[in-house]
Amino acid sequence: MDFGLSDEQQLIVDTVRSFVEKEIYPHEQEVERSGHVPEEVGQEIAQKCKDIGFFASNMPAEHGGGGLGHLDFTLLERELGRGSMALTVFFGRPSGILAACEGEQIERYLRPAIRGDKFDALAMTEPGAGSDVRGMQCTARQDGDDWVVNGTKHFISHADIADFIIVFIATGEEETDRGKKKKISCFLVDRGTPGFEILPGYNSVSHRGYHNCILNFEDCRLPSAQILGEVHRGFEVANEWLYATRLTVATMSVGRARRAFDLALPHAATRKQFGQQIGKFQGVSFKLADMVTDIDAADWLTLSAAWRLDKGLPANREIASAKVFATEMLARVTDEAIQIFGGMGLMDDFPLERFWRDSRVERIWDGTSEIQRHIISRELLRPIGG
Amino acid sequence: MEKILVGLKRVVDYNVRVRVKSDGSGVETDGVKMSINPFDEIALEEALRIKERGEASEVVVVSVGGSEAQQQLRTGLAMGADRAILVVTESELDPLTGARVLMELVDREQPGLVLLGKQAIDNDNNQTGQMLAALWGRPQATFASEVVLNGDTAKVTREVDVGLESIDIDLPAVITADLRLNEPRYVKLPDIMKAKKKPLDEIQFAEMGVESAVPVANLQFEPPQQRAKGIMVDDVAGLVSALKDKGLL
Ligand SMILES: Cc1cc2nc3c(=O)[nH]c(=O)nc-3n(C[C@H](O)[C@H](O)[C@H](O)COP(=O)(O)OP(=O)(O)OC[C@H]3O[C@@H](n4cnc5c(N)ncnc54)[C@H](O)[C@@H]3O)c2cc1C
Numbered sequence: 001m002d003f004g005l006s007d008e009q010q011l012i013v014d015t016v017r018s019f020v021e022k023e024i025y026p027h028e029q030e031v032e033r034s035g036h037v038p039e040e041v042g043q044e045i046a047q048k049c050k051d052i053g054f055f056a057s058n059m060p061a062e063h064g065g066g067g068l069g070h071l072d073f074t075l076l077e078r079e080l081g082r083g084s085m086a087l088t089v090f091f092g093r094p095s096g097i098l099a100a101c102e103g104e105q106i107e108r109y110l111r112p113a114i115r116g117d118k119f120d121a122l123a124m125t126e127p128g129a130g131s132d133v134r135g136m137q138c139t140a141r142q143d144g145d146d147w148v149v150n151g152t153k154h155f156i157s158h159a160d161i162a163d164f165i166i167v168f169i170a171t172g173e174e175e176t177d178r179g180k181k182k183k184i185s186c187f188l189v190d191r192g193t194p195g196f197e198i199l200p201g202y203n204s205v206s207h208r209g210y211h212n213c214i215l216n217f218e219d220c221r222l223p224s225a226q227i228l229g230e231v232h233r234g235f236e237v238a239n240e241w242l243y244a245t246r247l248t249v250a251t252m253s254v255g256r257a258r259r260a261f262d263l264a265l266p267h268a269a270t271r272k273q274f275g276q277q278i279g280k281f282q283g284v285s286f287k288l289a290d291m292v293t294d295i296d297a298a299d300w301l302t303l304s305a306a307w308r309l310d311k312g313l314p315a316n317r318e319i320a321s322a323k324v325f326a327t328e329m330l331a332r333v334t335d336e337a338i339q340i341f342g343g344m345g346l347m348d349d350f351p352l353e354r355f356w357r358d359s360r361v362e363r364i365w366d367g368t369s370e371i372q373r374h375i376i377s378r379e380l381l382r383p384i385g386g
Numbered sequence: 387m388e389k390i391l392v393g394l395k396r397v398v399d400y401n402v403r404v405r406v407k408s409d410g411s412g413v414e415t416d417g418v419k420m421s422i423n424p425f426d427e428i429a430l431e432e433a434l435r436i437k438e439r440g441e442a443s444e445v446v447v448v449s450v451g452g453s454e455a456q457q458q459l460r461t462g463l464a465m466g467a468d469r470a471i472l473v474v475t476e477s478e479l480d481p482l483t484g485a486r487v488l489m490e491l492v493d494r495e496q497p498g499l500v501l502l503g504k505q506a507i508d509n510d511n512n513q514t515g516q517m518l519a520a521l522w523g524r525p526q527a528t529f530a531s532e533v534v535l536n537g538d539t540a541k542v543t544r545e546v547d548v549g550l551e552s553i554d555i556d557l558p559a560v561i562t563a564d565l566r567l568n569e570p571r572y573v574k575l576p577d578i579m580k581a582k583k584k585p586l587d588e589i590q591f592a593e594m595g596v597e598s599a600v601p602v603a604n605l606q607f608e609p610p611q612q613r614a615k616g617i618m619v620d621d622v623a624g625l626v627s628a629l630k631d632k633g634l635l
Contacts, residue, residue, distance in 0.1 A: 007582075008579065015575075048572075052571075066575050
């Protein structure tokens, strides 16, 4: 077993850390204040990321991506996690699911996404179908070689800046031993397609400036050529991608927790009350001990899950463990960091209140904590008939 | 010119709060983040820009130190250097020995220019570049904030106490980089992967035929005295009387 980073991994980590500190941090306050990323700022981050060959680092090298494995990419995203998501979204990481593009889809979607000419977003969730994605109401009815789509998606992250959306839509129903089950297909939908609208979503307490949108389909006609992967087999395309996004949430939580810790630690060593540094009070120093232990545990859990994916080992349970532990860790660590700062921790002069707010969504999106626990326990019980 | 030689020293990262070892024998480096000396990184950036302008054809990075310094040389290769040489020694290096090793490498490599940092942020000696120029018998331009090559000469702007000084020097020469010379680039992802395949030669210090100079021995390291808490005064009169009270005026 080797817990060290290779020289290459260390360089990736150092480079991304330094990029985040120099290109992301300086814009954060303004984005928090305005709730908006000026277009030129986003474009500049994307351009700089392209210039240094980090754009689409997660995508296959044969199509011009960086070809990083899961572990390397998880390390990269851990450093990105330190920065505001509204800004790091421009550090291009197209959805890995696009690797399923075939034929002319490669030139129309995959390669432009890798070059950064087109931004993607991904839509599963609906007002009536969150955790229960298969319960989706958005349907496509076949009409000749076309599909006619009706329905609504909501909570769709960064669809406001997307050129096309990867949308999961019910394309039929089948009978199974456990009753009726929807058949789901995955479509590539261009912004501007007639009958398709991208509308502003809700104001979220987490990740200001990183917007969610509502998608409306009204008799929207999509040719069969827009289907990614096989018809009715959308979830098969999605599965491996879902792994990767859960790892993303976990590792970004680790990065953000470290940044909060990096603020709390020196504060404990310098802030004086009752004539001494507050870090000298066990009530404060033990918090620091628990925080760093919590962060390290989440870090290793996440990295080892990514390592399993690279090795081709089963990783579903391990990724779910990493996701639930890292996101809940982030909530604890940001909360304690504020406690160590006292009242000042709540003021927007410091980024701690933001990390604390931002941490809230991590336990909800990409599968809630409850759903992760469901995955973990199912994997344990099912093989023994439980 | 054919070749630029750039020195890269492995030092404690500038973001790290340095701690003195409990036995006073030196500075704690165990488990501490190590990096390229920032001034050396600036020197390398300048060499790469010169090469990219077509004014040099090869950039060779060299380091003298423990075998872990490979990591800093790999970073240099990932930034764009063509090859690397590590002179391996486990002993603490003083500026004169360092300059002698560099001189030996200059003899072997025959560079048209040696670019170094103005000083390393570990001991802040600010001597190696000057000593190398003397050993080599070639011109030196230290504290460079701008370098313009002009065939066999270079015009170098130096940051000196009174302002900026501009000098012309003949090449080959030693130039040492100051902070404002440039802003080093980010390493590019494809270059990180390529760096692995670039040549990195290791030479044992003993094979260099260089005599160690030990004019300085480190006796004891101590952390700086904690600064006593200052007081705020209202005006100049207050300042003067406070200084008088302390017998400083
Ligand atoms: C800011 C934001 C951005 C998002 N971005 C995207 C996006 O880009 N694309 C996308 O498709 N989706 C996105 N989502 C949707 C997100 O994945 C869902 O919010 C999430 O899956 C939960 O669904 P829900 O909000 O409808 O909650 P519900 O599913 O209604 O859950 C409500 C509660 O019930 C619990 N619960 C539900 N089922 C079970 C069960 N079987 N066992 C135990 N407890 C259960 C849940 O854990 C939760 O506590 C985003 C959400 C947010 C908030």
